[in-house]
Amino acid sequence: xxxxxxxxxxxxxxxxxxxxxxxxxxxxxxxxxxxxxxxxxxxxxxxxxxxxxxxxxxxxxxxxxxxxxxxxxxxxxxxxxxx
Amino acid sequence: xxxxxxxxxxxxxxxxxxxxxxxxxxxxxxxxxxxxxxxxxxxxxxxxxxxxxxxxxxxxxxxxxxxxxxxxxxxxxxxxxxxxxxxxxxxxxxxxxxxxxxxxxxxxxxxxxxxxxxxxxxxxxxxxxxxxxxxxxxxxxxxxxxxxxxxxxxxxxxxxxxxxxxxxxxxxxxxxxxxxxxxxxxxx
Ligand code: SF4
Ligand code: SF4
Numbered sequence: 001x002x003x004x005x006x007x008x009x010x011x012x013x014x015x016x017x018x019x020x021x022x023x024x025x026x027x028x029x030x031x032x033x034x035x036x037x038x039x040x041x042x043x044x045x046x047x048x049x050x051x052x053x054x055x056x057x058x059x060x061x062x063x064x065x066x067x068x069x070x071x072x073x074x075x076x077x078x079x080x081x082x083x
Numbered sequence: 084x085x086x087x088x089x090x091x092x093x094x095x096x097x098x099x100x101x102x103x104x105x106x107x108x109x110x111x112x113x114x115x116x117x118x119x120x121x122x123x124x125x126x127x128x129x130x131x132x133x134x135x136x137x138x139x140x141x142x143x144x145x146x147x148x149x150x151x152x153x154x155x156x157x158x159x160x161x162x163x164x165x166x167x168x169x170x171x172x173x174x175x176x177x178x179x180x181x182x183x184x185x186x187x188x189x190x191x192x193x194x195x196x197x198x199x200x201x202x203x204x205x206x207x208x209x210x211x212x213x214x215x216x217x218x219x220x221x222x223x224x225x226x227x228x229x230x231x232x233x234x235x236x237x238x239x240x241x242x243x244x245x246x247x248x249x250x251x252x253x254x255x256x257x258x259x260x261x262x263x264x265x266x267x268x269x270x271x
Contacts, residue, residue: 022254022261023188041189044207046256064209066258067180070123070219073116 002043003061008034010057017049017058025049120219127220130228141227146234153238162243166195166202166266169243176239181232182210186261202266206250208232209259224255233262240264 004025013033018026023042026035026049035057045063050056095107110118133141153176160172170185177183185194186207196203208214213228222228229252237248247267254261 039189044186044261045209045259046254046261047258048254048256051257064182064259066214067210068215068218069119069212070215072120 002040002045002063004037004040004043005059005061006035006037007055007057007059008032010055011035012055012057014054016052016054020048020052022046022048123216123219126228127216127222130226131220131222134227142230145227146230149231149234149236150238150241151234153235153240154242155238156235157239157242160243162245164244164246166204166244169240170204170206172243173236173239176243177236180210180212181208183208200268202268204264204266205253206236206262206264207259208262211260214255214257214260218257224260225252229255236262236264240266 011034013028013035015028015035017035018028023039023044025037025039025043027038028034029036043060043063045060047060049058050060095105097105099105130141130145133144137144156176160176163169163172174183183206186205187194194204211232213232214224217224217226217228233250233252237250240246240248244266247269249265249267251263251265252260253263
């Protein structure tokens with residue numbers, strides 16, 4: 001079961017996730033001007049919302065994380081050492 | 084007589100007979116990683132060049148190529164008209180690099196919808212080498228390379244189930260893509 005957490009301190013209320021999610025998982029909370037999760041059951045973990053959110057405000061828990069063989073581990077190892 | 088270019092790294096020199104291939108030719112995991120990156124870049128630039136030259140026709144060309152491969156691959160497994168079994172076999176054909184499941188919205192009763200002589204099922208592709216290649220090369224999804232996978236999937240399903248198939252893209256994302264597979268039972 002997917003769990004979605006929104007960091008309300010980070011969310012800037014742009015509504016991009018509401019527009020972008022193909023499965024209507026989010027709705028705007030007009031009073032707070034923040035997004036809210038209304039339909040987590042229909043989340044298919046495509047993570048398009050992560051890609052569009054300018055504030056990196058959401059976290060998806062308990063999902064399948066796709067392989068990312070294109071990530072250059074050697075470069076990342078070097079970066080980890082210096083950052 | 085070859086002029087040997089100086090380079091870092093160890094090359095393999097030795098005797099070669101077809102039945103005595105030196106073990107070292109297998110390479111180690113780092114060699115595979117490097118080869119994969121090169122291959123991804125090659126395939127990615129080939130796809131974008133194809134699109135540049137042939138425009139939307141590129142999708143059709145690549146789709147046909149994928150479909151042919153799918154039909155060939157589908158011949159290696161048992162024929163069935165049971166959708167669940169066909170999906171199981173499709174997953175064996177596509178392998179771990181194209182890990183997919185059937186998907187439905189929470190409110191929908193079953194995974195399939197019957198529409199006249201058609202059955203519709205949604206497939207969620209969680210792992211996909213094509214997606215990885217596109218992201219590695221900075222190319223958008225839904226381009227010609229995606230059509231290679233659509234063709235491959237449709238070809239394999241057509242072969243396994245002896246039907247006409249169609250795959251439509253519902254949504255592409257960085258972690259999973261949703262597609263609709265339509266099976267036309269009235270056959271070929
Ligand atoms: S992961 Fe995809 S389906 Fe889930 S909330 Fe984000 S955009 Fe919607
Ligand atoms: S995209 Fe991000 S910042 Fe914008 S409303 Fe959604 S969670 Fe908030």
